[in-house]
Amino acid sequence: MATMARSFLQAISKDEAVAPPLRVVQIEGLAVLKIIKHCKEFAPTLVTGQLLGLDVGSVLEVTNCFPFPVRDEDEEIEADGANYQLEMMRCLREVNVDNNTVGWYQSTVLGSYQTVELIETFMNYQENIKRCVCIIYDPSKADLGVLALKALKLSDSFMELYRAGNFTGEKLREKNFSWMDIFEEIPIKVSNSALVSAFMTELETDSPVSQGDYDRLHSSTTPFLENNMEFLIKCMDDLSMEQQKFQYYYRNLSRQQAQQQAWLQKRRTENMARKSAGEEPLPEEDPSNPIFKPVPEPSRLESFLITNQVSNFCGQINGVAGQNFSRLYLTKALHDN
Amino acid sequence: MAAANDHTVLQFASPSPTPTATTAILTARIHPLVIFNVCDCFVRRPDSAERVIGTLLGSILPDGTVDIRNSYAVPHNESSDQVAVDIDYHHNMLASHLKVNPKEIIVGWYSTGLGVNGGSALIHDFYAREVTNPIHLTVDTGFTNGEGSIKAFVSSNLSLGDRQLAAQFQEVPVDLRMVEAERVGYDVLKATAVDKLPSDLEGMEQTMERLLALINDVYKYVDNVVEGQTSPDNNIGRFIADAVASLPKLPPQVFDNLVNDSLQDQLLLLYLSSITRTQLSLAEKLNTAAQLL
Numbered sequence: 001m002a003t004m005a006r007s008f009l010q011a012i013s014k015d016e017a018v019a020p021p022l023r024v025v026q027i028e029g030l031a032v033l034k035i036i037k038h039c040k041e042f043a044p045t046l047v048t049g050q051l052l053g054l055d056v057g058s059v060l061e062v063t064n065c066f067p068f069p070v071r072d073e074d075e076e077i078e079a080d081g082a083n084y085q086l087e088m089m090r091c092l093r094e095v096n097v098d099n100n101t102v103g104w105y106q107s108t109v110l111g112s113y114q115t116v117e118l119i120e121t122f123m124n125y126q127e128n129i130k131r132c133v134c135i136i137y138d139p140s141k142a143d144l145g146v147l148a149l150k151a152l153k154l155s156d157s158f159m160e161l162y163r164a165g166n167f168t169g170e171k172l173r174e175k176n177f178s179w180m181d182i183f184e185e186i187p188i189k190v191s192n193s194a195l196v197s198a199f200m201t202e203l204e205t206d207s208p209v210s211q212g213d214y215d216r217l218h219s220s221t222t223p224f225l226e227n228n229m230e231f232l233i234k235c236m237d238d239l240s241m242e243q244q245k246f247q248y249y250y251r252n253l254s255r256q257q258a259q260q261q262a263w264l265q266k267r268r269t270e271n272m273a274r275k276s277a278g279e280e281p282l283p284e285e286d287p288s289n290p291i292f293k294p295v296p297e298p299s300r301l302e303s304f305l306i307t308n309q310v311s312n313f314c315g316q317i318n319g320v321a322g323q324n325f326s327r328l329y330l331t332k333a334l335h336d337n
Numbered sequence: 338m339a340a341a342n343d344h345t346v347l348q349f350a351s352p353s354p355t356p357t358a359t360t361a362i363l364t365a366r367i368h369p370l371v372i373f374n375v376c377d378c379f380v381r382r383p384d385s386a387e388r389v390i391g392t393l394l395g396s397i398l399p400d401g402t403v404d405i406r407n408s409y410a411v412p413h414n415e416s417s418d419q420v421a422v423d424i425d426y427h428h429n430m431l432a433s434h435l436k437v438n439p440k441e442i443i444v445g446w447y448s449t450g451l452g453v454n455g456g457s458a459l460i461h462d463f464y465a466r467e468v469t470n471p472i473h474l475t476v477d478t479g480f481t482n483g484e485g486s487i488k489a490f491v492s493s494n495l496s497l498g499d500r501q502l503a504a505q506f507q508e509v510p511v512d513l514r515m516v517e518a519e520r521v522g523y524d525v526l527k528a529t530a531v532d533k534l535p536s537d538l539e540g541m542e543q544t545m546e547r548l549l550a551l552i553n554d555v556y557k558y559v560d561n562v563v564e565g566q567t568s569p570d571n572n573i574g575r576f577i578a579d580a581v582a583s584l585p586k587l588p589p590q591v592f593d594n595l596v597n598d599s600l601q602d603q604l605l606l607l608y609l610s611s612i613t614r615t616q617l618s619l620a621e622k623l624n625t626a627a628q629l630l
Contacts, residue, residue, distance in 0.1 A: 030373040037370055037406075041438065064377075069436040084436060091430050094423075095410045096381040147540075195478060196376045203372070203513060225606060232613070243620075307617055314610035321603045321610075326541050328603070332596050334584065 022186060023058040025133055025151040029192040031065045032149065035137050038067040039107035043139045045070060048106040050085065054098055055131050060186075062135075064097050065105060101125075105135040110227055111148075111316055112235075114183070114308045116301070122154045123162065133186065140224065151186040158182045180311075182304055225320060232313040235306055242303040249297060363401035365472055365489040366512045371408045371447075372476065372487070378410035379449050379478045387415070388450040390460060392427060393474060394434060394441040402512075403444050403472050403489075409434065413460075420456045422463060445472030450479060453490065453506050461492055461504065473506065487511055 031051070038047060049067035053060065066088050068081070089099040103125065106113070113136050125132040134152045141148035154162075158181060192200070271281040371393065378389045391410040397403050409430050414421040434441065446464045448457060457473065464471040473490040490506035555577060561567040562574075587595070 028377075030370075030377050033370045033373055037368075038437075067437045084433060087429060088433050091409075091426060091433070094412055094426060095378060096383065193376065193380050195380055196373055199372055199376060229606070229609075232610075236613075307621075310613060311617060314614050317606050317610040321607045323541050324599070324603045326545070328596055328599050330545065332592075 021058060022060055022131055022133070022153060024189050025060045025062065025135075025186050026189045026191050027062045027135075027149075028064070029190055029196060031062050032190060034065050034067075035105050035135065035149075036139075039137045039139045042070065043107065044109055046107050046109065048104055050088075050101060051103045051105055051133070051135065052089075052092070052098055052100060053102045054100060055102060059189075060102055060131060060133055061191075062102060062133075064092065066092070101129060101132075103129075103132040103134055105137065108136050108138050110140055110224075110231055111138055111312045112231055112309055114305045114312070116305065119154065119162065119182075119301075119305075123159070126154070126159065135188075140227075149188060151188050153184045153186055155181050155184045180308075182308060225317065228313055228317050228320075232310065232317070235310045235313065239303065239306045239310065242306065246303075364510045364512055365403045365405060365474070366514055367405045367474070367487070367489075368407075368514055371405055371474075372513075374408045374410075375447055375449060375476045376478065379476075383412075386413075388448055390422070390446060390448045392431065392443055392464075393445045393447055393472065394431075395444045396440060396442065397444060405444060405472075405474070407434065407438075407441055408447060415456050418455075420459045422460060424463075443468045443471070445474065447474040447476060449476050451475065451477045451486070457506075458492075458504050461506075465492075472509065487513070 031053075035049070038049060047067060047070060049065055051062050052064045052066070053062040055061075069084060089101075093099045104121070118134070122132070122134065132153075136150045136152060138148035267282060274281055375389070375391070378391060382389045389410055390413050391408050393405050394407040394409075395403060395405040411427045411430070412423045431443065443464070445468070446460060448460075453473070453475065461471065461473055464473075470491060473492065475486075475488050475490070477486045477488075489509045489511050491509050492504045492506050495503045495505050558567070558573070559577065562569045585592075
């Protein structure tokens, strides 16, 4: 009996062991096509959908997905949305699709997806599911011939900080936390069932050039770059606004400190006078005085997110510029010949 | 004369013109997602079922082409003489799909397996009640005949005088639009597992290699024709001449200027983005390091 009890306890304790860290997201070709189709149809509106699959060890498998209907800003439709989800999950269950939610996907415009809403959605999902991932697809990059699919996850340290709800400079410095640590990008692997790959192998067109190649050799990327630069400039404006907030805070803080010092001086001289007069010295601190009220430090979350965005845009510009270089040299070589 | 009157004629009853169905269906255009869906449903079917059926969603274009864009499986039971289809499930899924995309309506149904059998006629009848002139798609997942054939059928009724005899399934040409699949990349979709999605530059490299291979092929062909090894084909010659002539005729100086200007623009953008990045990391260090408290 003792051995059985111990093994039972062991079994329980093993359940609570920390799951191995998520190292790769494995998506089925079917889910990829569905995501692309849904995001492309509704571009430029941003759309979202649910990911279904299995959580196996260090791999998160996404086997299917379904889109969410575009919701108007109307509170009554909240219940409808939940009903739709339940209905879809139930129906998919009947045809043996894994109806285990593992995350959600959303489309984005030019890669500007780091918002507070994203983080809030993550936290919501994290409460119910142990491991969830968000897949971001950028349909505007498909015109350049690039499959812009990314899998994101909030880093654990960020989640702890968010739950504590405190983003002051001190705490962040303690943990050595910078803006790069908020999101973690996970590599994506694509898998297909054997039947599907058999079909695809047979149906592959015989032409040696595909639509993707046509898109990539197209040399007009100016609209993409222009939009990117515009977004970048806007983000810089936002960032400078955030910086101004900080400067204001620091100014207030130093002014308050100066006031405190002055008041303290006054109190001290008063106390000296009182001591010489033989009276009780007054306390050196007065919590009711408004100049002692601590000035709240603005949260750094926004500035972190904006910094992330900016870096994203920079990365995109770099990528496209690199492609353009190759294209230009190609045209040059063709012309020389 | 009496003998001539004794012959009765088998007629094809043409579908009566209704206000909605204006033209007969000429071709079916299928998007790759539908094939993926069908294969996936087939792989996940319950062990007792031999084949899978489901609904096709899409739209009917005014020139008679049926554009099939999406699909979902419908559970059904099939025995030798009876077919039972879960109609509630079908309507529920339809409602859910319509919520997302109200433009995709039912255009027909699909089944896996090669031929059309008696059960299919009954199911086709059911779908004919939902939409006029539904299209029936068969996807041969068993790879009989050594190939996975995808065929589309439209049914028309055979009637003898006033009596309905049978429904004849006529084949309709199928147009597989693989544009989306090409965009994702065939190697990504063909293999059973791909370890990494290709990045921008890798994709560029692949494309350029393919272009080089194409140019080499054309070169070899022209050489062969000139040496007399292959017979010249006028059409191909014209294509090649068009391709070469489509290079813009600019004097080299102007062209160089153009290329250099673009190069400089790209360099400027690269420089700006690198500067922004450096600025960000600097600001990071300053913000967290300079705390007056």
